[in-house]
Amino acid sequence: MSEEQKCIKCAAKLSWIGLWVSVFLAFFKGVVGIFTGSRALTASALYSLHDVISGAAVIIGLRIATRPADEEHPYGHGNAEYIVCVFTSILILGVTVFLLGDCIRIIFRGEHAPPHWAALGAAVISVFANELIYRYNICAYKHLNSPALLAHAKHHRADVISSLAVVVAIMGSAMGYRFLDALVAVFEAGHLIFLSVEIFYQGGSGLIDCAIQGSDISLIRQVLSDTSDVKEVRDIKTRQIGRRVWVDLYVCLPPEKTIAEVNAISGQIRQSIENRIEYLGNVNVFCE
Amino acid sequence: MIAQRCINCGKKVEWIVLGINFGLFILKGSFALLSHSKSLLTDSFQSLANFIITIVVLTSLRMASKGADEKFPYGYGKVELLASGIVNMLLMIAAIVFIFVSFTQIIMVGPEKPPKLVAILAAGISIIANYIAFGYGRCAGEKLGSTAILANADVSRADVATSVAVIVAVVGSNLGFSRLDHIVAIVICVLIIKVTLGGIKKAIKGLMDVSLRSEEQHIRNLVEDIEGVQCVGDVKARFAGRSLWVDVNIFVPADWVLSRGLETVRKIKNVLRRKMKGISDVSVQLLPFVGADDHGYRARYSSEKTKRE
Numbered sequence: 001m002s003e004e005q006k007c008i009k010c011a012a013k014l015s016w017i018g019l020w021v022s023v024f025l026a027f028f029k030g031v032v033g034i035f036t037g038s039r040a041l042t043a044s045a046l047y048s049l050h051d052v053i054s055g056a057a058v059i060i061g062l063r064i065a066t067r068p069a070d071e072e073h074p075y076g077h078g079n080a081e082y083i084v085c086v087f088t089s090i091l092i093l094g095v096t097v098f099l100l101g102d103c104i105r106i107i108f109r110g111e112h113a114p115p116h117w118a119a120l121g122a123a124v125i126s127v128f129a130n131e132l133i134y135r136y137n138i139c140a141y142k143h144l145n146s147p148a149l150l151a152h153a154k155h156h157r158a159d160v161i162s163s164l165a166v167v168v169a170i171m172g173s174a175m176g177y178r179f180l181d182a183l184v185a186v187f188e189a190g191h192l193i194f195l196s197v198e199i200f201y202q203g204g205s206g207l208i209d210c211a212i213q214g215s216d217i218s219l220i221r222q223v224l225s226d227t228s229d230v231k232e233v234r235d236i237k238t239r240q241i242g243r244r245v246w247v248d249l250y251v252c253l254p255p256e257k258t259i260a261e262v263n264a265i266s267g268q269i270r271q272s273i274e275n276r277i278e279y280l281g282n283v284n285v286f287c288e
Numbered sequence: 289m290i291a292q293r294c295i296n297c298g299k300k301v302e303w304i305v306l307g308i309n310f311g312l313f314i315l316k317g318s319f320a321l322l323s324h325s326k327s328l329l330t331d332s333f334q335s336l337a338n339f340i341i342t343i344v345v346l347t348s349l350r351m352a353s354k355g356a357d358e359k360f361p362y363g364y365g366k367v368e369l370l371a372s373g374i375v376n377m378l379l380m381i382a383a384i385v386f387i388f389v390s391f392t393q394i395i396m397v398g399p400e401k402p403p404k405l406v407a408i409l410a411a412g413i414s415i416i417a418n419y420i421a422f423g424y425g426r427c428a429g430e431k432l433g434s435t436a437i438l439a440n441a442d443v444s445r446a447d448v449a450t451s452v453a454v455i456v457a458v459v460g461s462n463l464g465f466s467r468l469d470h471i472v473a474i475v476i477c478v479l480i481i482k483v484t485l486g487g488i489k490k491a492i493k494g495l496m497d498v499s500l501r502s503e504e505q506h507i508r509n510l511v512e513d514i515e516g517v518q519c520v521g522d523v524k525a526r527f528a529g530r531s532l533w534v535d536v537n538i539f540v541p542a543d544w545v546l547s548r549g550l551e552t553v554r555k556i557k558n559v560l561r562r563k564m565k566g567i568s569d570v571s572v573q574l575l576p577f578v579g580a581d582d583h584g585y586r587a588r589y590s591s592e593k594t595k596r597e
Contacts, residue, residue: 074524075524083495086373087377094378207370208364208367208370209366239362253546256545258542258576259542259543259544262574284571287550287574288550
């Protein structure tokens, strides 16, 4: 039991440690990459920046987004998480495209001095730091079986691989394969564009009120068809505000019931939906 | 009664402003390259910015009119907010980069040849064109009562001011104040940042579904006057692009039958649709009125709030 508690504590700390390590690496690799002229290392710095943002979005999601609704924000603060995702992913996308253009220019011109050896040092530090965080994450994941930890671990593994590629690129360019540095950078930038677009799409569709997944909607439908008083379901509208699911139901109830009875029925529907769906924000039942 | 002429005018006005902005961008950009005026270059950049924002708004309006579907049950209205937020952010970044470039040029390059006087011609045309666009937009906006068109008109008027500043800069640097051109360029960039920051804020507010106090109060007043409504509970309004989604909770006597309650709901919907502009959907939740101190209401809401915490 105490073993497990230790693991929980360790995991709670890990997300913070991982975040700060990524912040440090992003800055460190970025500065070294720019000064030594290694495009591959600069791209790898963007990778770490990407980790910082996804980590920070999770923390913001947990902190701000779970704040309850208030006067100013009657629907809660859930969308803050999406906004952070959208705006930062656009920033990363912009920088990455810029870097990609630069690399392609270098490859076509064929004039690229091999980066300074300092870049190699930075890449090696990044490999070891990320591998360490990865090991810790995997250990915590095995003990606690949390998918979030596995996702974190995978991020750091990807960082290890990208930094290893940088090591290869820098050594390769020093040995005479000059284009290797830019080539590795192109691959990393390409992958990063893919990742940022993915984050952007998720955040963006959340912001324009995307419906929840179909299986949850059919769960709601199931609840409504189990309730005998519901004569007809006109419409089910759902949207996700951050982590919470908001549901608007438009149903027809028997017109001869009194308002008190109607209220009891909608309370019952609300309760049974609450039992089925995690992270419920609010359920409104509208009679038509 | 709004004249048909004005309605047609309102439809055209955004396209006309779009054309004017694009023309001015080309004109001022090419004259800026001819005359080496930095301030005219930033001014042309501002016209380009207006052009892009207008295009984004027009395309997202078209997308918003697509209506709701399975995936997006509340429609695509918020695309407009999202798109304008992103465009404003990109423009702000561009303006910040431009400020840096101007600063390094002032410090590193030192005194340059003053810009040629042809720049004044382009700035003069820009003043006249933007003033026409402003007058046109304000006429249409006031007649139609559209805040969107009025906001666009204000943008045109702000462009008049920057073009005046360009003339001052070009004349001044030819008279010997050699850095005036750069300084005015920086000032214009700062103005662009201010405007884009406002746009970003507005977009974020919309995307966060920030409470719309005045609209909500207006709705509350309208609903309270309707016969049968004992008391109004929560009123929530949010923007999906330009249209309003409204949620109202009302308390009616607990012993009413549902059909009578639905009659009241229909009345509320009619009144709101008639009296307020841009309402796309009204949802009314009926709650039983227990007593004058509405214990039921308080109990339900406080329990829900603690659950959320």
